[in-house]
Amino acid sequence: MGSLWQFFGLPDPEGNTNAPPRTAPPSNAPVSLSSGxxxxxETPPAPEPSPTTTVTPSxxxxxxxxxxxxRTPPLGWxxxxxxxxxxxHDLGMEVQRQRPLPNKALRxxxxxxxxxxxxxxxxxxxxxxxxxxxxxxxxxxxESHQMACRREIKHMADSARVSVFxxxxxxxxxxxxxxxxxxxxxxxxxGLTPLL
Numbered sequence: 001m002g003s004l005w006q007f008f009g010l011p012d013p014e015g016n017t018n019a020p021p022r023t024a025p026p027s028n029a030p031v032s033l034s035s036g037x038x039x040x041x042e043t044p045p046a047p048e049p050s051p052t053t054t055v056t057p058s059x060x061x062x063x064x065x066x067x068x069x070x071r072t073p074p075l076g077w078x079x080x081x082x083x084x085x086x087x088x089h090d091l092g093m094e095v096q097r098q099r100p101l102p103n104k105a106l107r108x109x110x111x112x113x114x115x116x117x118x119x120x121x122x123x124x125x126x127x128x129x130x131x132x133x134x135x136x137x138x139x140x141x142x143e144s145h146q147m148a149c150r151r152e153i154k155h156m157a158d159s160a161r162v163s164v165f166x167x168x169x170x171x172x173x174x175x176x177x178x179x180x181x182x183x184x185x186x187x188x189x190x191g192l193t194p195l196l
Contacts, residue, residue: 104129104178111138117149119156122176126160129178136172146172 005012073087080088107130111117115138122132134153139146150171157164157176165183167173177183 104131104181106130107132108135109133110135111149115139115142115145117152119152123156123160126157126162126176126178129180131178131181132176133167134174134176136174139172150174 003012071086073081073085077087079093080090082088105125107122107125109117109122109132117134122134126132134149136146136149139149153174153176154164160176160179162177162179162181163183165175165177165185167175
């Protein structure tokens with residue numbers, strides 16, 4: 001039985017020659033039914049066709065490949081390669097890139113057990129670019145202490161050359177943006193008033 005390639009009349013790309021050789025088709029010349037000399041003289045015998053041979057292309061060797069047609073992989077390519085030496089982009093392969101560490105943070109600061117705000121470490125973080133949210137709501141019944149904390153935060157922000165913003169109507173939730181942090185004061189409305 002022949003291969004699938006022979007069924008369609010194509011040469012086998014793998015070059016398998018174990019298929020049986022093709023036999024010559026029967027001749028289509030007219031056959032005389034008389035066996036006398038008259039039958040031989042009227043129709044000359046038809047020449048036998050030569051047996052057909054199937055030529056299978058030989059696989060290409062490395063010297064037959066035009067190396068100018070191959071694409072070289074990009075510089076620094078570490079992915080898979082095809083047998084021809086070209087870069088192969090496997091879309092099913094998951095590549096996890098290491099995410100860069102953030103250099104800025106949003107920090108929540110509340111009074112400690114002694115009802116103090118750590119303005120010294122907060123100044124260092126603000127100078128590094130971190131934004132500080134200071135919550136004075138635990139000091140509900142201590143109005144004079146709230147005012148003292150606000151003055152201390154304002155003094156710290158002045159030394160860092162940044163502004164202090166109030167996030168609520170009672171000035172109990174304050175935001176100190178970090179160094180080189182942009183705050184839009186004209187388009188953004190702070191607080192819950194626009195939602196009501």
